[in-house]
Amino acid sequence: MTATTMKRSTKRSHKTVKGQNLPRLNFTSRSCHNNIRIYQNWKKLPYSSFILPLCFLFLITSCNNKIESKEEQLPTGIQPWSENPSYWEYQGKPVLLLGASDNDNLFQLAHLKSHLDSLALVGGNYIRNTMSDRDETDEKAFYKNEKGKYDLEQWNPKYWQRFENLLQLAKERDIIVQIEIWDRFDHAREQWQTDPYNPKNNVNYTYEQASLDSLYPDHPGQNKQPFFFTPPILQDNKVLLKYQEAFVEKLLSISLQYNNVLYCLDNETSGVEEWASYWATFLRDKSGDTNINMTEMWDHWDLTSAEHKRTLDHPEKYDFIDISQNSHKIEEENWNNAQYVFAYITERPRPVNSVKIYGSDAHQPWLSRGISTKHAVSTFIRNILGGFASSRFHRPPHGLGLSNWSIQSIKTMRKIEEKVKLWDLKPMMENLSNREENEAFLSGKSGESYLLYFPEGGEVKLDLSSYPQQFELNWISLEEANWGKSILLDGGDKRSIAPPVDNGSLALIQVK
Incomplete structure (x- = not known):
């Protein structure tokens, strides 16, 4: 087993030229002004004759980044x-x-x-x-x-x-x-x-x-x-x-x-x-x-x-x-x-x-x-x-x-x-009735979309009384991960819904 010596720093090491550390230009997190400062320091180094043209190109790139659209500058990490x-x-x-x-x-x-x-x-x-x-x-x-x-x-x-x-x-x-x-x-x-x-x-x-x-x-x-x-x-x-x-x-x-x-x-x-x-x-x-x-x-x-x-x-x-x-x-x-x-x-x-x-x-x-x-x-x-x-x-x-x-x-x-x-849906268990404990769980956006989960079988009523529109109901089985046939569902009342299988399924109900 080959060992590496323990280091107490989180910084990445810079490349070395003739024993001197080169600072690293950063085109995402550091400012254009900071890169200008680095460029000015590089001008003083003995190897500047061959590195300055490249450095200047990098400098222009970093400054141009400052005028990119706001969307391009947004953080991209989690x-x-x-x-x-x-x-x-x-x-x-x-x-x-x-x-x-x-x-x-x-x-x-x-x-x-x-x-x-x-x-x-x-x-x-x-x-x-x-x-x-x-x-x-x-x-x-x-x-x-x-x-x-x-x-x-x-x-x-x-x-x-x-x-x-x-x-x-x-x-x-x-x-x-x-x-x-x-x-x-x-x-x-x-x-x-x-x-x-x-x-x-x-x-x-x-x-x-x-x-x-x-x-x-x-x-x-x-x-x-x-x-x-x-x-x-x-x-x-x-x-x-x-x-x-x-x-x-x-x-x-x-x-x-x-x-x-x-x-x-x-x-x-x-x-x-x-x-x-x-x-x-x-x-x-x-x-x-x-x-x-x-x-x-x-x-x-x-x-x-x-x-x-x-x-x-x-x-x-x-x-x-x-x-x-x-x-x-x-x-x-x-x-x-x-x-x-x-x-x-x-x-x-x-x-x-x-x-x-x-x-x-x-x-x-x-x-x-x-x-x-x-x-x-x-x-x-x-x-x-x-x-x-x-x-x-x-x-x-x-x-x-x-x-x-x-x-x-x-x-x-x-x-x-x-x-x-x-993320457009919210828990809305209050919209279910005739429900036994653990029988069904509901999340939705009122009048637009509802996602109803049955861990097993059962039958509950979904309150659509405030929305007279017609809805489309699609079942998907957890065991097969496939959509079943769609069903039309009239709004304007509390509608009874029962799953087609008893081993886990979801109903997606969306306004037509």
Whole structure:
């Protein structure tokens, strides 16, 4: 394994001529005046005779950029949509993020390219990537010497190349990557025994110096690992924090070169608020002038808990919200808890993501709680009707990954998107009557479009009494992802609607 020396800077190195650093002209983020200043400095250099003509050409180009249209100067990276901050925009256009993938730390996947190709082929544009290295075939972030010890002062290039490959491949396919920097499962129980941060595995510090123990046998949700208490306001563990900071800086030195990245500090953390606040500030500071979008993912399944207020109450700190843990709740409670979040942030709307949707018939321990394949598909559809900016099926066996049901679900929503944009619709459950719990869910735009979801069978009434026009109803089955025959529906009254199948279908009802 070849090592690279650890660097504490997020800046890209400049090319050198005769031992002198050349400043880099920037035609997107820096001003024309700044490029003029660079040009003037270059004139003083000994090699100016051959480089000045080229420099002058670049200068004219950069100045001409200043008079381009406003549209051409708009940021093109992933960011809350300027017209509706509850959703994302990318490349200057609003996007609904839908995904399914087969691994948490996707950058370590051997067949990454083909996996991303498959996702893009069915309409997926959203993946999750933890920076984890706990699986047997994973590369670690740090150099390992001939004695089997890690050196936290040196990087393992293979790990970081895999990371950059993921970002580049995703970028080429217009796929958004939601990164999770820290994962508590990497640093507890059996995973701690192979962790580079474990003092027995590295050459950089002892247990005493780093205030660490040889065993952390409890579930990481107990939050007993000092690894997550290093900031000054907590245990002020300078020995360990030094290497944590260097890791994050190295990550940013790569990720800041890509504009298809969202940042999540932790995977389903039960950590204290000060830990998250420290890293939120650190990322913001180290990102400099580069705009990043960041959140924290709390572990509590109940979205009304005080734990989630740490994100909900702080839009100045967290640019979006991830409530993946809500998918541990089933049926009506799953819907109601998510709607609680949307109501809570009404005055300061932000994108609400779900980078993990749990549920698979293959994971037996959760079936008794109803966290099944059917639950995963239902949650995916409810999320979208409910106003989520993103939804992604979790990896197997805890989720469906990129499998038949997840593929059909994504394809179904993309076909619906061809007829109506989901961000134009709002939940309107009050327009349904004769409805039993979890029987049907409705989103729409009054008098124009309605999207009605039946997880199973049933029959409900849709209130069209204020709109005497004629409507066209189209059914689409989740199992087949194909449109059925259209039906004409008279407005001016409450109309009974029943699905043609009992295993999941949607009705798109639009005014003629």
